[in-house]
Amino acid sequence: MSTIAADTALAPAAARPAERMRRAARRWRYLTNVGAAVLSAVLLVWTLTPIYNIIMVSFEAEGDVFSDHLWPPNASANSFWIVLSQGYWYLEYFWHQFGNSVYIASMVTLLVLTIGSLTSFSVMRMRIRNGW
Amino acid sequence: MTTASAIEFGGPAVRRQSLWRYWRGGLRGSEFTWALAFLVPYIGVFVAFVAYPVFYGLWMGSKPSLYTEVFSDPIYQQTLVNTVLFVAFGVNLKLFFALMLSGFFMRPGWWVKGLLMIFVLPWAVPALPSFISIHWMLNGEWGLLNNALYHLFGLDGPSWLNSRWLALGSAIYSHVWKWMPFWTVILLAGRMSIPQEIYDAAKVDGATGFRRFAHVSFPLLANLYLVLTLLATIFLLGDFNSVYFVTGGGPANSTHLLATLGIRNAFDLANPRLGVAVVMSALPLLIPLVIILMRRIKNAEVQL
Numbered sequence: 001m002s003t004i005a006a007d008t009a010l011a012p013a014a015a016r017p018a019e020r021m022r023r024a025a026r027r028w029r030y031l032t033n034v035g036a037a038v039l040s041a042v043l044l045v046w047t048l049t050p051i052y053n054i055i056m057v058s059f060e061a062e063g064d065v066f067s068d069h070l071w072p073p074n075a076s077a078n079s080f081w082i083v084l085s086q087g088y089w090y091l092e093y094f095w096h097q098f099g100n101s102v103y104i105a106s107m108v109t110l111l112v113l114t115i116g117s118l119t120s121f122s123v124m125r126m127r128i129r130n131g132w
Numbered sequence: 133m134t135t136a137s138a139i140e141f142g143g144p145a146v147r148r149q150s151l152w153r154y155w156r157g158g159l160r161g162s163e164f165t166w167a168l169a170f171l172v173p174y175i176g177v178f179v180a181f182v183a184y185p186v187f188y189g190l191w192m193g194s195k196p197s198l199y200t201e202v203f204s205d206p207i208y209q210q211t212l213v214n215t216v217l218f219v220a221f222g223v224n225l226k227l228f229f230a231l232m233l234s235g236f237f238m239r240p241g242w243w244v245k246g247l248l249m250i251f252v253l254p255w256a257v258p259a260l261p262s263f264i265s266i267h268w269m270l271n272g273e274w275g276l277l278n279n280a281l282y283h284l285f286g287l288d289g290p291s292w293l294n295s296r297w298l299a300l301g302s303a304i305y306s307h308v309w310k311w312m313p314f315w316t317v318i319l320l321a322g323r324m325s326i327p328q329e330i331y332d333a334a335k336v337d338g339a340t341g342f343r344r345f346a347h348v349s350f351p352l353l354a355n356l357y358l359v360l361t362l363l364a365t366i367f368l369l370g371d372f373n374s375v376y377f378v379t380g381g382g383p384a385n386s387t388h389l390l391a392t393l394g395i396r397n398a399f400d401l402a403n404p405r406l407g408v409a410v411v412m413s414a415l416p417l418l419i420p421l422v423i424i425l426m427r428r429i430k431n432a433e434v435q436l
Contacts, residue, residue: 039236040247047251050309053276054257054265066274070283119174122167126159 189408198409208410211388214300215369215414218307218389223364226308230315231357234323235345237316248320255313263377266306267293270378296386299379303387307374311367315360322356323349355428362425369414390414 057065061074081087086094159167202208237248254262269276272291281289293299326349334348372391375381381388381396388396390410398407 036236036239036244040243043233043247043251046309047253047313049276050262050265050269050306051253051257053269054261056276057265057268065268068274068279068282070276070279115173115177118170122170125163126167 189412192405193408193412195405198405199413202406202409202413207385207388208393210386211390211393211410214387215389217300218304218375219365219368222304222307222368223361225304226312227315227357227361227364229308230312230319231353233312233316234319235349237320238323252313252317254310255317259310259373260377262310263306263373266302266309267378267380270302293379294383296383299383299387303375303378306378307368307371310374311364315364318360319353319356322353326352359425359428362421362428366418366421366425369418 056072058079059075059077060072061076061078064073067073083091083094086092233251237244237251268274270292272278272289272294275292277292278289281287290298292302330348330352331344334344339347370391372389372395375387375389376392376395379387381392385393385396390413394407394411396407397410398404401407
């Protein structure tokens with residue numbers, strides 16, 4: 001191969017480096033977008049599997065937990081109705097227990113806010129100098 | 133105090149006064165009284181619910197013979213190995229993935245923000261239902277995971293909770309599942325506080341992709357990452373849910389952590405002192421961690 005032939009072969013590629021760089025950048029952006037889409041799909045499956053399992057089990061008919069399936073074979077909201085109407089001996093005091101939860105949650109919120117804001121206010125004013 | 137004596141004993145009197153001011157945090161007169169009054173509820177709660185239980189626990193676990201009993205227990209020796217593995221894998225996996233994913237969630241676009249909202253769900257959902265759900269999901273015969281493996285790939289999955297290492301792996305998985313979103317959000321906040329100008333300067337110097345991460349993002353996040361590692365270790369040593377509700381310490385008490393073994397000894401074996409002694413045996417590790425953390429936490433922000 002002569003030097004002249006080599007020069008002419010290289011010439012068109014070297015003539016437009018800007019075009020080549022733009023194409024490489026586009027390819028790179030395309031690859032990262034595909035990667036991001038794959039990662040998002042993996043994250044969705046990872047995050048939602050146990051949560052889907054909660055929802056699936058809650059909509060199953062009695063005894064269906066012990067069968068082989070990926071979605072409830074006989075979906076029904078019956079379990080929710082049993083809970084809300086206290087229709088099982090184990091859930092006899094459901095609304096009482098629900099009230100306990102509400103009571104504890106509101107009292108904890110109230111106490112934490114009151115005690116915490118009183119304390120933080122005086123600690124701020126007292127300028128704890130050396131800190132930790 | 134008269135003027136004459138103030139001049140006479142000028143040095144000490146002034147020093148005593150400023151020390152008194154110093155003690156009162158720079159507050160004067162009635163303000164100091166109010167500050168004390170505001171602090172009383174907090175101090176009361178602290179003494180009743182933090183100081184008293186801690187000292188009661190120290191007193192309960194103060195007999196040396198308890199520790200010879202604990203250390204000679206073969207379950208305890210297994211538990212120590214489990215705890216070390218749980219800390220080593222749990223903390224590092226969740227923080228490493230959180231660091232990587234926080235970079236992913238920095239991407240612009242509405243669907244990345246939507247995905248972030250779904251991604252923080254495990255942290256927002258109460259721990260108990262999700263861990264019981266994972267326990268059912270990993271069941272070898274009726275669990276969702278093995279059903280999915282069978283229907284989608286024709287594979288027969290193992291019974292995840294029936295061997296020590298698989299069960300320990302499942303517990304680590306559920307811990308990482310539950311807590312990774314939390315650390316991701318914290319590291320995301322850390323990344324957001326890095327000024328854009330630094331990235332612009334790096335871009336001018338030609339740093340992209342991995343080099344940008346290695347030479348710009350990571351050095352700036354390193355201190356925060358270290359503090360988070362310490363904090364995650366302390367949190368994890370106190371974590372009880374992810375083992376207790378996923379494996380229940382089983383099979384045959386082989387996947388206990390110090391926290392769950394303490395509960396077992398205290399309540400299932402009805403020997404509270406032994407349970408406290410098990411948990412206390414983590415103190416030689418915990419106290420140095422807390423001290424290092426308190427010294428480090430001052431520079432927890434992103435440092436420029």
